[in-house]
Amino acid sequence: MKNEFITVEKLARIIHDYRHDEHLDKKDNKDDLIKAITVEAGELLECILFRGEVYDWEYRLQQDSIQKELADILIYCFSLAHHMKWDVEKIIRDKIRYNKERGREY
Secondary structure, eight states, X not given: OTTOOOOHHHHHHHHHHHHHHTTOSTTOOHHHHHHHHHHHHHHHHHTTTTOXXXXXXXXXXXXXXXXXXXXXXXXXXXXXXXXXXXXXHHHHHHHHHHHHHTTOOO
């Protein structure tokens, strides 16, 4: 799947199917999913916290951990959107439009 474009809808389906097949979605609720996103964001921060100056070899070692934590965050974000019956693509487009209207671009 390297360098393969995937739709938001297809990614959401992959995540939903994985969590459903592994019975990880049985007790999903809004509060726990939001807490899980926050916990995973903290783990992402730990990947770089207190590192001081980061050399190239250290960065390469960190990339795997950073990618895994980012994936966890995205999985929980997509799971929250699914639980709330939100369209991920729509809420992202709406937020980008809102930011542009405020003069804030990424």
